[in-house]
Amino acid sequence: MTLDLQQLGWKPVFQQQLLQYDPSLIPVRVIAVQRTGLSVAPVADQVVDVPLGGRWFVQDVEDRPTVGDWVLMDAKTGALEHVLERTSSIKRLSPGGGGEVQMIAANIDIAFLVTSCNADFSAARLERYLSVVLGDQIQPVVVLTKADLCDNVDPFVDAVRALGSEIPVEAVNTLQFESLGGLVPWCGLGQSIALLGSSGVGKSTLVNTLMGDQVQQTRAAREDDDKGRHTTTHRSMHVLPQGAIILDSPGMREFQIAEADAGVSEVFxxxxxxxxxxxxxxxxxxxxxxxxxxxxxxxxxxxxxxxxSFFKLQRESLYNTETIAQRHARAREFNKKVREAAAKRKQR
Ligand SMILES: Nc1nc2c(ncn2[C@@H]2O[C@H](COP(=O)(O)OP(=O)(O)OP(=O)(O)O)[C@@H](O)[C@H]2O)c(=O)[nH]1
Ligand SMILES: [Mg+2]
Ligand SMILES: [Zn+2]
Structure with missing residues (x-):
């Protein structure tokens, strides 16, 4: 398959940024993140794997290339030189604690918030996702999966409507293409879609059914929603026949917001x-x-x-913003000391 920039979600806002950089650098999109490096495309119409050079690791996590980023690459060496300014970025606080930020995706237009019509459903978790995506001008679409296993989906749909009457919500059976009719209009050319949700809710199954092909491994049938196990282990984007590019990622157990989001007020x-x-x-x-x-x-x-929920998210976002601000201050202080030490060495 050949890949062009438009299929990968290229937009005029990225084109404009090229003017300030060396014209021999080529724009590529990070379409997958593995332990050892990144996959980027298009490079001569293909996907290529590149390591993330050491110089990126002295940068803040938020400044390193993540999946969905547009990056300028030196085509001769394969080195990633610059990350283009993002239109959006989805991040959370690392579940490990310690106030570290974890990047989930960049340059996303639409977020499918996936939850199943069973015990996984949680209005409080949806409010969390909504706060993050709305705060970043990303269009949310709530996808209620496993509708076929549920006697009555209405209470689930109503619970979503209660969070905001304007939020699109679709109850689907992700195994059946015919049941995804309400999602297809969101999947047009130029759209970058991210799937967000817990493990086992059917994110990868949804990708496969939209693709009409088993591109992603899914959990074996009849194993129930065991929250402890992730079938998908790394993040990857897929160009859909409908035109959009869609990001599948491992399920998230926690989604702690990383910044004071305009979204919290919007959701509430x-x-x-x-x-x-x-x-x-x-x-x-x-x-x-x-x-x-x-x-x-x-x-x-x-x-x-x-x-x-409102009190909780408000407290959390205030608290986390403080820790991020403090972290930046610490980094600035450290860099200042490094510079001072270097200046002293020069003087000697
Ligand atoms: N009956 C039914 N089964 C579904 C539906 N969606 C997903 N499943 C099943 O649920 C299981 C989990 O689906 P996956 O697509 O692997 O879930 P996932 O969200 O990608 O999970 P992680 O990769 O672990 O995050 C699989 O056995 C699917 O066949 C649905 O709408 N109806
Ligand atoms: Mg999966
Ligand atoms: Zn009051």
């Missing part, structure tokens, strides 16, 4: 709207008099679970 616009009418403009909705949020909960207009 109903609460913010009520808050505008609280008696005190700085009302924390923790029992203050004249609190409209508390009133809405008493009336049953607002779900208490939802308010708790």
């Amino acid at each position: 616009a109903d609460i913010e709207e009520l808050a505008a009418y609280c008696r005190f403009s700085d009302c924390a909705h923790q029992g203050e008099p004249g609190c409209e949020v508390a009133k809405a909960i008493d009336n049953g207009d607002l779900d208490e679970r939802r308010l708790e």
Whole structure:
């Protein structure tokens, strides 16, 4: 198969950036990340594997090439020289703790938030995903899988609608192409789609069915949603016959937001709207008099679970932003010391 830039999701915003760089460098997209390096395309119409040069490892994680990035490559040496400015980036806090950021994907237009119509479904987790993607101007589409194994999908669809009536939601059987009709319109040429969701919900099965080909390994049938096991082990993008390029990734157990996201307010616009009418403009909705949020909960207009989610994500995003700011400050301090030491050496 030959690959051109457009099929890989190239856009005018990337073209414009080329002007500032050496014209002999070629733009390539990172379409897979393995332990040993990256796969990029197109290089003479093909996909090639390149190692990530050591100089990238002195950079912040967020500045290194990640899947979905457009990178300028020296075609002679295969060295990756510059990462083009991203239109979006999906990141989370590393599940290991320690405040490290983990990049999930760059330059994504649409996120399929995949969850199955069973015990995996969690409104709180969807709110988390929504906060991150909406904060980055990515279009979310909630995909409810395993609809064929569920007697009634309506409660799941309703639970998604309750998070935001404008969020597209599709209940599907990912094993059947005919059932994916509602997703196909999102899969047109030029779109970069990311699949986000827990292990075992059917992300890779969805890719295979859209492709009409078994490009991704999927879990053997009749093994149930065992959260501890990942069938997909690395991130890779696939050009769909429908035109879009789609990213499959290993399931995520946790999705802790890494930055204060505009998205948190967007996902909880109903609460913010009520808050505008609280008696005190700085009302924390923790029992203050004249609190409209508390009133809405008493009336049953607002779900208490939802308010708790809101508090939780607000606290988390504030806290994590502080740790990121502190981390940057530490890095700056360290670099300053390195420069000072180098200057002293020169003086001697
Ligand atoms: N009946 C039914 N089974 C499904 C559906 N979607 C996925 N499955 C099955 O669920 C299992 C897990 O699917 P995968 O596609 O491997 O899940 P995944 O999300 O890619 O999982 P990880 O790669 O571990 O993150 C497989 O056995 C699929 O056949 C569906 O809509 N209906
Ligand atoms: Mg998979
Ligand atoms: Zn209030």
